[in-house]
Structure formats: C-alpha cells, structure tokens
Amino acid sequence: MNCPYLQNMDQQSTLDTQRLEVSLGPQHPSTHGVFQMDVVLDGEQVIRLKPVMGYLHRNHEKLMENMSWLACMPYTDRLDYFCALANNFSYALAVEKLAGIEVPERAQYLRVIMAELTRLINHIVLVGFLLNDLGAFFTPVLYAFREREKLLDLFEDVTGSRMMCNYFRFGGVKRDVPPDFILRVREIVNQFPKFLDELEELLTHNEILLSRCQNVGILPKALAVNAGITGPVLRASGIPYDIRKIDKYSIYGRFKFRVPVGEAGDVYDRYYVRILEMRESLQILEQAINEIPDGEVISKAGAQAAKMPRTLKVPKGDAYGRTEAPKGELGFYLVSDGSGKPYRYHVRAPSFINLTVLEDMCIGQKVADVIIILGSIDIVLGEVDR
Amino acid sequence: MYGLGVLKGLWVTIKNFTLSYFTRKRLTTVQYPEERITLSEHARTFPILVYDESPDKLRCVACEICAKECPPKCISIVRAQDEAGKPLKQPKFFDIDYSVCMNCGICEEVCPFDSIYMDRQFELSAYERSEEFLYTKDRLAKSAEYFSKIRPETAKKVEEKRKAKEK
Ligand code: SF4
Ligand code: SF4
Numbered sequence: 258m259n260c261p262y263l264q265n266m267d268q269q270s271t272l273d274t275q276r277l278e279v280s281l282g283p284q285h286p287s288t289h290g291v292f293q294m295d296v297v298l299d300g301e302q303v304i305r306l307k308p309v310m311g312y313l314h315r316n317h318e319k320l321m322e323n324m325s326w327l328a329c330m331p332y333t334d335r336l337d338y339f340c341a342l343a344n345n346f347s348y349a350l351a352v353e354k355l356a357g358i359e360v361p362e363r364a365q366y367l368r369v370i371m372a373e374l375t376r377l378i379n380h381i382v383l384v385g386f387l388l389n390d391l392g393a394f395f396t397p398v399l400y401a402f403r404e405r406e407k408l409l410d411l412f413e414d415v416t417g418s419r420m421m422c423n424y425f426r427f428g429g430v431k432r433d434v435p436p437d438f439i440l441r442v443r444e445i446v447n448q449f450p451k452f453l454d455e456l457e458e459l460l461t462h463n464e465i466l467l468s469r470c471q472n473v474g475i476l477p478k479a480l481a482v483n484a485g486i487t488g489p490v491l492r493a494s495g496i497p498y499d500i501r502k503i504d505k506y507s508i509y510g511r512f513k514f515r516v517p518v519g520e521a522g523d524v525y526d527r528y529y530v531r532i533l534e535m536r537e538s539l540q541i542l543e544q545a546i547n548e549i550p551d552g553e554v555i556s557k558a559g560a561q562a563a564k565m566p567r568t569l570k571v572p573k574g575d576a577y578g579r580t581e582a583p584k585g586e587l588g589f590y591l592v593s594d595g596s597g598k599p600y601r602y603h604v605r606a607p608s609f610i611n612l613t614v615l616e617d618m619c620i621g622q623k624v625a626d627v628i629i630i631l632g633s634i635d636i637v638l639g640e641v642d643r
Numbered sequence: 644m645y646g647l648g649v650l651k652g653l654w655v656t657i658k659n660f661t662l663s664y665f666t667r668k669r670l671t672t673v674q675y676p677e678e679r680i681t682l683s684e685h686a687r688t689f690p691i692l693v694y695d696e697s698p699d700k701l702r703c704v705a706c707e708i709c710a711k712e713c714p715p716k717c718i719s720i721v722r723a724q725d726e727a728g729k730p731l732k733q734p735k736f737f738d739i740d741y742s743v744c745m746n747c748g749i750c751e752e753v754c755p756f757d758s759i760y761m762d763r764q765f766e767l768s769a770y771e772r773s774e775e776f777l778y779t780k781d782r783l784a785k786s787a788e789y790f791s792k793i794r795p796e797t798a799k800k801v802e803e804k805r806k807a808k809e810k
Contacts, residue, residue, distance in 0.1 A: 328714035331747035396656055403671050410683075417685035417761070423747050431752070435684070459655040462648035563752060566712055 276304070279624070283312050289386065290638030294615075294627065301623050306616045310609075313642040321602040326352055327566035329599065331423040333589075336604065337640040338420060340379050342371045342412075343582040345425035350506060351578025351589040352427050356571045359556050364429035365508045366549040370442060371424065372580070373538040373545070374412075377449065378405050379583035380489075380531040380538075383635045387528060388460065390632040391469055397459065404452050411441055427569065428559020439546050446543050453535060461529070470525035474618040474630035477522065484614045488585025488607050490634055493530045494522035500581040507580075511548075512541045524626075527633040567597055575601075584608050584635050604643060608636040684796050687748050687761035689741050690718075692783040693790050701784060702758035705734040709750035709759055717743035718750065739783060741767065742776040757801045763793055 282293035291312035297305035317336065321329045333348045334341035346368060353360065360368075385401030409419040415434050416422040424431050460466055476486070481494040491498055499516040501509040517533035519526030555563065562569040573595045579588035585607025592601035611634050619627050663669040673680055694701045710718040723735035750759045762785070769775035791798035 324714060325712065328712065328749065331714055331745055331749065400659070406671060413686055414683040415685075417683075417687040417748060418746065421746060423749075432685070455655055459652040463652045464645060464648045467648070564755075566749075566753065 281627070283309075289632070289636055290641075292631075292636065292638055292641070294631070296619075296624060296627060298624055301625075303619045303622055303624060303627060306619045306627065308612060308615055310612075311642050313638045315643065317643040318602050318604060321599055323598060325566050325597050326427070326569055326571060326599065327562065329602070330425065331421065334421040334423055335639055336606065336643065337582065337584065337587075337608070337637045339382060339637060340375045340583050341420055341422045342375045342416075342424060343379075343580065343587065345422065346372050346507075347578055347580045347582065347587045348589050349425040349427055349578075350580060351576050351591050352571065354578050355574060355576040355591055355593055356427065356569065358428040358558050358562075360428055360507075360559075361553045361556055362550050363433075363552045364554045364556075366545050367430050367434060367554060368425065368507055369509065369512075370542060370545050370549075371412075371415075371430075373542050374408050374442075374445075376538045376583045377535055378408050379635075380535050381405055383632075384456070384460075384528060384531060387524075387629065387632040388466075390628045391466065393466075397456070400452075400456065400459075404449070407445060411438070411445070414438070426555055426559055426563045428562065429553070429555025431555075431563070433554045439549065442542060442546050446539055446546070449539055450536065453532065457532060461532070467525065469626075469629065470528060470633075471523055472521065473524045473622060473626050474633060475521060475523050476614060476618055480614060480617060481522070484610075486585070486611050486614060488581070488583070488611065488635075489530050489534060490527060490585065490611050492516065492534075493519035493526040495520055500579060500586055504579065512544050514538075514540050524629055524633040569597070571595070571597075579605070582607055584637070584640070585611055604640075606640040606643065608634070609641045609643075612636055612641060682763050684794055686763045687751075688746055688765045689744055689762050689767070689778075690739060690750050690759050690783070691762045691785040691790075692737065692780070693758055693760055693787055694784050695787050698781065698784045698786075701733060701737075701780070702756055703734055703737065704732040704756055704758070705737075706756070709754050712749055712753045713744075714747060714749065715743050715745055717741075734780060737780040737783060739778045740776060741778055742772060757805060760790060760794070760797075 277298045279296045279298060280293060281296055283291040293309035293312070295307040295309060296303055315335075317332065321332060324332070330345060330348060333344040336344050352358075381401045381404055385398035388397035389395065412422055413419045415438060416424040416431065476490065476494050478494050478496060481491050482496065486494075487498070495518050497516045497518050500506070502516055514537045517530050517537065519530050571593045573593055575590065575592040577588055577590045579586055586605065587607055588605035590601070590603040590605065591599050594600040615631060615634065618630050622630065659669060692701050692703055705720055705722040707720050710716070710720050717740040719736070719738050720734050721736040723731040723733050725731055746761075748761050751761050767776075787798070791802075
C-alpha cells in the first residue's frame with residue numbers, strides 16, 4: 258500500500274504495545290456464578306486466559322464419604338442445580354450397578370421423561386442466558402423462563418420441589434406421578450415446538466446474532482476429542498457422540514431420535530445444536546408418554562432401601578455410572594468397601610471438563626467474545642467447583 | 644435482505660408485548676403477595692411434627708431414625724424419661740435447625756410412625772439467624788387437622804393406614 262498514513266499504522270502495530278491484564282469475575286454478571294477469568298489482552302485481543310475455579314467449592318466428594326448411600330441423593334441435586342433430575346439419574350444408575358438393583362418398567366419410563374424434561378429446561382435457559390451475554394438483555398431469558406416455569410410446576414407436582422427434586426431412588430423413583438401428569442406432558446410436547454419456532458424466529462436468522470456468533474470461539478474437532486469434551490459442545494464440533502446412543506442406558510435403546518451435530522464448531526453451532534436437541538428431546542418425550550406402561554414405580558428391594566436406608570447392602574467393588582446429562586457426560590465413580598457409605602465418591606462433571614478448552618477457544622478473539630464463548634460452553638459452578 | 648432477521652425478531656417481541664394485555668396465557672406472573680398460586684399436594688419446605696389430640700401427644704416416639712438418616716444431621720432428639728429413669732416413648736427435646744435443613748424430605752420418608760411431615764410454609768425470614776431458626780418441639784408441633792388441610796390426599800392415606808394398624 259502506498260498511502261503513507263496506513264504504512265505508518267502498520268509499523269505501529271508491530272511495535273510492542275502494553276499488555277493489559279483484566280480480571281473478569283468472580284462477581285462479573287456474565288460468568289454464570291462465581292467464576293473468574295484472568296485475561297491478558299493485547300489491545301482488544303485475548304492472548305492468554307487463565308480460569309480460576311474453586312469459589313463455590315463445597316467439599317462435595319469428601320462429604321459424601323460420610324453419608325449413607327441414600328443421603329447422597331439430595332446432595333447430587335446441588336451439583337448442577339439446573340438439572341437436578343439428570344444428576345439423580347447418574348447417581349442412581351451407578352449405585353444400582355454396584356448393588357445390582359433392578360428397575361421396574363414404569364419407573365424407567367418416568368426416569369426418561371424426567372431426564373428429557375430436564376434437558377429442555379437446561380437448554381432453554383442456556384439459550385436465554387447466552388443471548389443475555391450477547392447483549393440482548395432479558396427478552397430471550399424471560400421468554401425462556403416463562404416456558405421453564407411450566408416444566409418446573411410439573412416437577413413440583415411430581416417431586417415436591419421445583420429445583421431440588423431428590424426424586425430418584427435406587428430401583429425406581431420416589432412416588433408415582435399424579436393422574437394428570439401424562440396429559441400435562443402431552444400438552445408441553447404439543448406447545449413447546451411452537452415456542453421453539455417463535456424463539457427461532459426471534460434469533461436464528463437475526464443478523465446481529467449471526468455476526469456475533471459465527472466463526473467465534475471455534476473448537477476444532479481434534480482438540481475437542483483430545484480434551485475429552487462431551488455433550489452439545491462436542492457435537493457442535495461435528496462429532497456425533499451421544500451416550501444415550503452409545504450406552505443405551507436405561508431404556509434409551511427403544512426410542513427413535515437423531516443426534517444433531519454442527520459443522521464449524523463455533524458459538525452459533527453450539528447454540529443451534531441445542532435448539533435441535535430440544536426438538537429431539539420432544540420426540541423422545543412423545544414416544545415415552547405413548548408407551549408408558551402401568552405398574553410399580555419402585556422395585557421391592559428399592560422400596561425397602563428407601564424406607565430403611567441403612568438396610569441397603571452394597572457389596573464391595575466399584576462402579577461407574579454415566580448418563581448424557583444436558584451439559585455432557587455426567588459420571589459417578591463409586592467405590593464401596595461393604596459398609597453403609599461410599600468409600601470413594603467421584604463426580605465426573607461435564608462442565609468442569611468442558612471448561613478446560615476455554616483458553617484455546619478464546620485466544621485471538623476479542624474480549625467481548627470471551628463472554629459469549631464462556632456462555633456457549635454452558636457451565637454451572639455448582640458442578641465445576643463441587 | 645439485510646436486517647430482515649432483526650425486524651422479524653422485533654415483530655415477535657411486539658406480538659408478545661401486545662398479546663400479554665389480552666391473553667391470560669402470555670401473562671404468566673401473579674402479584675405476590677396479594678395474589679398467590681396454589682401449591683401442589685407434595686410441595687415441601689420444612690418438616691413439622693404432627694400430633695393427634697393435643698400438642699403434648701406427639702405421634703413421635705423418639706426412635707431417632709429420622710435424626711440418623713437426615714443428610715446434614717440437623718435434627719437432634721433427646722428421649723424423655725420418667726422419674727425412675729426409664730426411657731419413655733416420647734421426645735423430651737426435639738429440635739430441628741431450619742437454617743441447616745436442606746428440604747430433602749428424607750425424614751418424612753423414613754419415619755415409621757407417620758409423625759414427621761413436610762410443611763409448605765416458606766415465609767420464614769427472621770432478623771436473627773441462630774435462635775429464630777432453631778425450631779423446638781413446641782414450634783414444630785402441628786395438629787393433624789392442619790396437616791390434612793395442607794396435604795389432603797396424603798393425610799387421607801395416612802389416616803387409613805393408621806386405622807388399619809390399630810385394628
Ligand atoms: S419423627 Fe418419626 S423417625 Fe423421627 S424420632 Fe419421631 S417417630 Fe422416630
Ligand atoms: S428435610 Fe432433610 S434435611 Fe431437613 S430435617 Fe428432614 S431429613 Fe433433615
């Protein structure tokens with residue numbers, strides 16, 4: 258270029274500029290809890306990012322070593338507090354594997370229905386908050402909360418609590434659903450797609466959203482696999498890995514559903530994969546409420562273990578139970594020494610592991626984009642710090 | 644056309660805004676505390692102790708099962724004794740620290756004597772946080788009528804069960 262002014266600019270930009278260190282969080286409104294990022298900036302570009310975790314550490318794993326097997330259940334609600342039922346599911350699976358408890362048919366269906374409703378809640382709220390991070394202040398979030406409220410009402414009717422459900426028991430679920438439950442789920446299955454359409458009309462082709470999200474925070478396929486990323490973040494990078502399909506745990510083998518994948522692995526794909534996943538969850542829900550049989554909701558051994566938790570005999574050994582939680586692979590690794598408590602209790606928290614690639618996604622991006630990249634990973638600090 | 648997506652989005656918000664004046668379905672909030680939503684049968688907050696005739700006749704027999712199973716160990720029970728020092732089937736002290744209780748409902752599930760049940764009272768804020776939240780026996784005791792008022796279906800089932808046991 259011949260323009261002297263521009264040449265001058267070019268030279269200037271190769272000079273060392275002063276780097277700026279910014280500490281985002283832990284009280285930053287968009288860090289989804291008490292999470293801190295130490296970001297080093299060159300101008301507006303991020304050149305280093307260090308996540309600081311542990312502000313919400315509650316000693317979860319060690320604490321559980323002093324609890325009876327059942328008493329751990331309400332604590333798992335508090336890991337990922339948006340998806341209490343998904344956490345219950347993983348933990349129940351792990352203990353059932355260890356103790357060899359069967360689960361009756363109806364309970365399996367109820368579990369799947371609850372888990373998929375939880376996925377709807379999680380994804381819808383995530384989309385809302387992601388848009389909040391983008392600067393679309395509170396309109397999408399409040400639409401999302403409006404819909405979420407209907408599902409939470411359903412949870413309250415069934416489990417007694419809106420968020421801290423504590424509903425699963427070893428060998429089944431705590432109590433049968435009220436008679437109008439299936440009808441209400443059907444209504445949600447009918448209504449929810451309309452809401453999703455509306456939300457998509459609001460967002461999916463919105464030029465502001467497109468230009469903020471496309472080609473931002475790209476997570477390459479190879480890195481995603483090597484870093485052990487799971488859940489929608491991995492699928493947005495183009496890898497169709499879904500534990501519901503691979504393990505076919507509980508009764509997921511019976512349902513027909515697709516695993517949506519993205520192409521570019523950018524923030525937009527992560528947003529859109531979640532929208533598509535919600536539609537697939539609705540498919541599963543529809544099949545489940547059509548097929549759900551009558552019968553017991555908890556097996557005999559399970560009912561006894563729920564009434565008298567100390568009588569639950571868990572043999573020596575270890576087990577790993579995992580499910581496709583809304584945020585990724587949620588696993589519980591339990592070691593039993595034959596006493597009434599877990600000898601070792603470990604949680605493989607999806608948001609914690611998904612967070613490890615945050616720096617790789619953010620380097621070279623603008624500081625404003627760091628916020629939405631973090632938002633698109635979908636973390637919950639209750640689970641990250643445990 | 645560039646900008647069409649934005650306009651479409653704005654149309655959605657306009658629709659939602661205007662319709663919220665006309666359809667109940669789009670207006671989802673209530674004016675708490677004047678208006679209240681009805682809680683469902685199993686809605687739970689904190690535990691209470693149920694008595695049948697008078698507050699000194701608690702159903703609780705001080706077996707301490709709930710205290711042992713409570714995950715954060717917020718129940719403490721001391722059994723009553725008669726003059727000779729023989730333990731009686733009733734609690735002398737029965738304290739629950741509401742500030743520690745995690746509303747899990749396990750105590751309700753494990754109690755073999757249908758004594759402890761989850762309340763639905765949630766407006767419990769106080770100016771002081773140790774004594775105000777330490778619920779002693781007298782504050783926990785609630786009549787069977789109160790229980791059947793808040794949770795009619797469960798209370799009915801429990802009554803039937805208790806009658807069958809007496810026979
Ligand atoms: S409330 Fe129930 S479980 Fe607890 S001590 Fe009394 S009788 Fe036993
Ligand atoms: S609800 Fe849970 S935490 Fe509260 S007293 Fe009962 S068992 Fe303990």
